[in-house]
Amino acid sequence: MSKQAFHAIVAGVGGGTGRSVACRFARNYPVVLLARRPESFNDVVAEIQKSGGKALGVVADITDPASVTSAFETIKKEMPGSRLAAAIYNVNSGFARKPFLELKREDLDTSLDGTVRGGFSFAQAALPLLLESVPDSPYPPSLIFTGATASIKASANFATFAAGKFALRALTQSLAREFGPKGVHIAHAIIDGFIDTPRVRELMKDVDALDEKMIKPDAIAESYWALHTQHRSALTQELDLRPFTETF
Amino acid sequence: MSKQAFHAIVAGVGGGTGRSVACRFARNYPVVLLARRPESFNDVVAEIQKSGGKALGVVADITDPASVTSAFETIKKEMPGSRLAAAIYNVNSGFARKPFLELKREDLDTSLDGTVRGGFSFAQAALPLLLESVPDSPYPPSLIFTGATASIKASANFATFAAGKFALRALTQSLAREFGPKGVHIAHAIIDGFIDTPRVRELMKDVDALDEKMIKPDAIAESYWALHTQHRSALTQELDLRPFTETF
Amino acid sequence: MSKQAFHAIVAGVGGGTGRSVACRFARNYPVVLLARRPESFNDVVAEIQKSGGKALGVVADITDPASVTSAFETIKKEMPGSRLAAAIYNVNSGFARKPFLELKREDLDTSLDGTVRGGFSFAQAALPLLLESVPDSPYPPSLIFTGATASIKASANFATFAAGKFALRALTQSLAREFGPKGVHIAHAIIDGFIDTPRVRELMKDVDALDEKMIKPDAIAESYWALHTQHRSALTQELDLRPFTETF
């Protein structure tokens, strides 16, 4: 077993999934949290540290390539000698639900920024580090992307939302085919359902048996950890995750 | 039968497909050709006029929403009283084949511009006109998009190319679900193979039996016309087109 | 142009699609109709002959390989010197809509018989003849299969129906990859909607605007003809056909 130190990076920790993923990976690695504003990660950093883990929050605007580059330089300085074991892209891309003729070009750009454009910058920063980790990493170094139902089905009134999600899925497929043989595990999770967050609970408070209809963020995090720890002879590129109650 | 006049618009006529589609639709409708530079459409306009059809070239930068809006205003002025029967989006989105870490953010943006961003602007300009044509159009007013193998499979070294193509496909699916029930036919063609153009012939001149390995643009055009003339009770949202020799 | 005579074979002419396809192809070829009972094809044969076409009904149980072999021998005798230009597999596979635990093994076998097992026998009989036609046929010799929504989506309560349809789709994909390069066009049409037949009209008589919600069999037939006449440089392996009103 190598004495090499490893860490994980989670981009997008405002919502429920990012927090849960960070906490789950923090049980094994120091975790870096990227978010646009410190308010998004401060509580999670504190929570991880309180439970004995190590966490570092770094401000980054994932839609700005220069900001991503700068964040990765900060990480390098703050974690000298540590290598990257896992990078999770979990950025919210907005959610414009509108008839097509009411959508604005900005709706499309916001969706693309939070999905494929952000994912592109994040992957370009993370992949050289993940490649370096291949020889010594306890598990195949992993780059995991969060997708949605709209990654594979473009419904009416979700044109821009689905466009971004489809594009991000394409990115992950292409990366899997290029970097899989080099030892990096690229995975894409299709989250098919509402995630149990305070905001969603408020929005859906009148739904019957609501508790059974939402995905628990901790359950997503457990599956991401299972993805990360897969043996390199049996890697998953894509899986779906949905509540048992969900129709599909 | 209505005495209403109808026309078609083809965006992207530089390569072989746009020219063939324009010529095929010109057998039934006056055709408007959109391209960034007049050199791209001048010959096709002349060819259509020579064979007795009507054609109009309009300069438009499909990646610039203002330019698309302006082009549609020009069309309205130039073709008073005529309605839109078919709009074909056939824009070239560039083709960066590179290892992911050599790709630039510009490669991604070029791909998105020529696919989903251009398609978005084009659809926003064309759909109100196509909706107006529903009651009188001889066939269901049609909005047809040209896709590629990379629309459904993201290969290694094609990350940005596939991202754009996936996103454009998402756009067409969402539009089909929204505008199909309103009477507009939204179709997406997956062109799986090299198209027989002088440029491709030159690039592949050493390939054996080359003539059997390329798609004839006229054959694509024939299938687009078959799509346009489908009865509204049996519309195709997506089909693939490939040479008989192609492996897939 | 060859002086060779060509004919088409349509398996499954009980319902609306088979009749329409036979009539459409009869405008260009003598057509052979296969059905289990003469009552299924007699009227269509008469209709085609009345309108000046040539038609021949042959009794065959598509689920019985010996019966299929025997039917093809009959066709050979009855149409001396004629070659096969197109074969359409349009057999009804039953439609058991039941909770899984109420389904019987017979429901599964009935579904498999009418889909992949029948299609297998039909393809084994037709393909040698289609291969012979490659050099002279006016269009790429074609083997077209009718699929359904359940070919790509297995809904609850349709386990056996979908199993057969998925299996038939697999057969067509594999055949396309093997026989496409040999010059035979293998196509699969996903019919996504109710077909306008007297029986469906009766079942759905209380549905509002029913006429807009059903696929016209003649429209399916037109698309099958368009498939058959595609140029070999641009063949479609799969397309969907649905009414403009259909949600998907």
Next chain:
Amino acid sequence: MSKQAFHAIVAGVGGGTGRSVACRFARNYPVVLLARRPESFNDVVAEIQKSGGKALGVVADITDPASVTSAFETIKKEMPGSRLAAAIYNVNSGFARKPFLELKREDLDTSLDGTVRGGFSFAQAALPLLLESVPDSPYPPSLIFTGATASIKASANFATFAAGKFALRALTQSLAREFGPKGVHIAHAIIDGFIDTPRVRELMKDVDALDEKMIKPDAIAESYWALHTQHRSALTQELDLRPFTETF
């Protein structure tokens, strides 16, 4: 925590995957192994018992519904009071790789028997038991099916193999939609690669770096266990598993 006892059933333990899955699940449950011949399960039963687990071999011909029923009756008698927590269908369906015109009807039937027909019988026997386990099972009672590359892509020369695999996949999708909301987890794993067994090692002994090109059965088993232990709010219906070296 319930005091209820639970067990698992694995159908198909001749090859490498069945053995590994049985051993993995035996770390938590008594495991029943179904195979046509005792020689297929004797060693695995002994191995599990030696390592302190409980295992029971039951002879069953999965392609014969009566044999499956009888096997489940035997299990009921042999494990009084124990409930079913997980059932894994991992039956080998033969593997006819031949040009289509050389395939026999028997090749098709062998493929269907080992896939959808066997899976149908197995699911009909297992699902009532899994439903009973919903209230008390430590994890969502699970029915997991082993698929293959051919479950989603039907290559040339694999017509019958793919037909069976597609059909089995349809079965799992339909069951997921019906039994997911009732609390049973239905999953389908697409095994995309050669599995590391003595037989495959012998067949591929001349392949370079062979060890990196095969899936370790223990790695598949680990992912099946991860599937079984997913929280019901985030269940995976389908995932792929492939060696990091595999092209796809």
